[in-house]
Amino acid sequence: MAAESVLIVGGGPAGLEAARLLADIGTPVTLVEKRAELGGMPIAERYAALTHGFRDAESMINNMVGAVSASPLVDVRLxxxxxxxxxEAGAFRVTVAKEGNGAGEVVEAGAVILATGFQHFDPGRETQTYGYYEYPDVITLSDAEGMLKDDVFLKANGDKPERVAFIQCVGSRDRQIGNEYCSKVCCGISSKLAIEVRERLxxxxxxxxxxxxxxxxxWENEIYWPAxxxxxxxxxxxxxxxxIKKGERLLIRGEDTTMGRPVEVPMDIVVLAVGMEPSRGTRDLxxxxGVKQNQYRFIEVPHDALDPVATSVPGVFVAGAAAGPKDLDDTMGMAxxxxIKAAAWIRKVVTAA
Amino acid sequence: MGLFADKYPDVSYEEKLRLWDEVKADARFPDYLYGCYECGICVSACPSARFYDFSPRKIAQAAAREDIELIYEQMNDDVWNCSQCFSCNRCPRQNSPGGVITVLREVAVNNGLKSAAQALEGYSRIVYKIMGTGTQVSPDMLQPDAFPDWGPQVKQVSDELDLWRRALPPETLHTTKASWQVDERTLIELYLIWYNTGVMDMIANVDEGLNLILSDVMEEMLEEAGYEI
Known part of the structure; x- marks a missing residue:
């Protein structure tokens, strides 16, 4: 039986924006979110400021959440x-199960948007080079976001850090780890965080x-140059x-390649710029x-530039970082x-039939 | 503390920081340095970089990073390899590594750094000539001892100096002692500028003997012209 509504899986920025737009044009939406609240990674991982304008992430994402929650056309399932x-397209029958409750409810949808996002690379997954699980002062980008959201950027022992090092490309651009791609946002996020640290300390x-x-x-002149x-x-x-742990501090070893000199200096906090991997939800969904995944298990699209939101299954679309590393600019555009592709599909297959 | 081993551990961090603060306090400095991409366009444009182990990029990098120890190291060494041609000004960030070097050199001289005195040692004759006579390098200064870095052809030129000079058509350039004659009034004005802008103090910081000789020449002329120094 044909259905006129769109099922969106994932209540992060991509899912929220797609839901808002569909409701705006009068298309009913069922929005399924695994977590207990909407907002996705910026809320769940407690991001501090969003790039572009350094505005508070929580309030900006909550504006999006508010618009969706208030819409009578969006049925939110948390x-x-x-x-x-x-x-198939035009008549999907999707079983939605509440957490811890085996019995599912069947939801009908004419089209589906997968907005299941990414997860941060686990810096202890394959290599312990940087001692993430050994040293409390080795943290990740998202740990740093949470600290800055609380307005406290201190060492684990409560001391103020004299020197903070960000290490880029942790879990990205690495053939040995298997993530050969660039995670796209970490340069900007690290620079943004460094600015936030310098402003506070x-x-x-x-x-x-x-x-x-x-x-x-x-980002060049908004983040890099001011940084x-x-x-x-x-x-x-x-x-x-x-x-390497040295007393109360962390000794880092590397090379300053443009100066042509080895570097071996103490740091107080080391921030690992962990990249993006497909989330558990993306892999499961x-x-x-039955949509094709690429070699990194992100959802495959026909063409990253010209057809970035279709999948191998007609009527199933993808938005945001479920399709690969994306910044919020990409994510909003994809949503x-x-x-519009989901709405067009419903008009073509369902309404016209 | 910077990123590298300190090449001047005997000089205190506070002293190095004091000199750097003096560089940053220079009114020109904010227009000379923004941030560095480390792209190397300045190095590829730099004539000195072709002949010496010298990189205007590293000057800009160290300054942008405020690496106090490295800046002190450069202030004692690298900055004297720059020919101050400002080819490096083609920077996409609008930095002027050559301008940063100008300021670094001035701070080195004003603070009497031994390395500055050593670097400028070979220029005593030139400074004396310029400041004493108001003219540029004159042909008779093209001697192997004054310009060893010009290579063996300096000797060839200096041996036949009169002949080379006669080969130049303009009558006025047949002298080998001066580039041109500077009239007395101009010279007095130059002397006054050098006294009043602190140039004489800079000379004293790097070469006391030269300062004494120049002072003799200049003060006599200024007194005759009715100026008190």
Missing amino acids: GASVVEAEG PDTKCFIFYIDMRMYGF QEKHHVQYVKGIVTEV AKVF GAAA
């Missing part, structure tokens, strides 16, 4: 997962150890080889809907494209 799907020096700085478009010119964040081309 703490729920999609466990089974059958049917002007006596704390921040170093960013990088392979290439990838600061697209306006260097106004906040004196120090960029060093060269990746840290290892982190790809199987449930809009997925929303």
Whole structure:
């Protein structure tokens, strides 16, 4: 039986934006979110400020959540997962199960948008080079976001850090780990975090150890230039080889490649710029809907530039980081494209029939 | 503390920081340095970089990073390899590594760094000539001892100096003692500028003997012209 509503899986920025847009054009939406609240990673991982304008992440994402929650056309299912799907475009029958409750409810949908996102690379997954699980002062980007959200950026022992090092490309651009892609946002996020640290702790020096700085478009003069010119964040081309505990501090070893000199200096906090991997939800949902995944298990699209939201299954679309590493700019654009494609599919297959 | 081993551990961090603060306090400095991409466009444009182990990029990098120890190291060494041609000004960030070097050199001289005195030792004759006569390098200064870095052809030129000079058509350039004659009034104005802008103090910081000789020449002329020094 044909259905006029769209099922969106994932209540992060991509799912929220797609739901809002579909409701705006009068298309009913069922929004399924595994977590107990909407907002996705920025809320769940407690991000501090969003890039572009350094505005508070929580309030900006909550604006999106508010618009969706208030819409009579969006049926939000929290703490729920999609466990089974059958049917085809125009008439999907999807089983949605509440957390801890085996019996599922069948939801009918004319089209589906997968907005199941990413997870941060686990820096202890394959290599312990940087001692993430050994040393409390080795943290990840998302740990740093949470600390800055609480407005407290201190060592584990409560001391103020004199020197903070960011190590880029942890779990990205690495053939040995298997993630050969660039995670796209970490250069900007590290630079943004370094600015936030320098604003709070002007006596704390921040170093960013990088392979290439990838600061697209306006991130250049919104983040990269001010980080260097106004906040004196120090960029060093060269990746840290290892982190060693030395007394109360962390000794880092690497090379300053442009200066042509080895580096072996103490740091107080080391922030690992962990990249993106497909989330558990993305991997599971790809199987449930039978959509093709690429070699990194992100959802495969026909063409990353020209057809970025279609999948191998007609009527099933993808938005945001479920399809690969994306920044919020990409995610919003994809959400809009997925929303209109899903709506168009319903008009073509369901309404016209 | 910077990223590298300190090459001047006998000089205190506070002293190095004091000199760097003096560099940053220079009114020109904010226009000379923004941030560095480490792209190397300045190095590829730099004539000195072709002949010496010298990189305007590293000057900009160290300054942008505020690496106090490295800046002190450069202030004692690298900055004297720059020919101050400002080819490096083609920077996409609008830095002027050559301008940063100008300021670093001035701070080195004003603070009497031994390395500055050593670097400028070979220039005493030139400074004396310029400041004493108001003219540029004159042909008779093209001697192997004054310009060893010009290579063996300096000797060839200096041996036949009169002949080379006669080969130049303009009558006025047949002298080998001066580039041109500077009139007395101009010279007095130059002397006054050098006294009043602290140039004489800079000379004293790097070469006391030269300062004494120049003072003799200049003060006599200024007194005759009715100026009290």
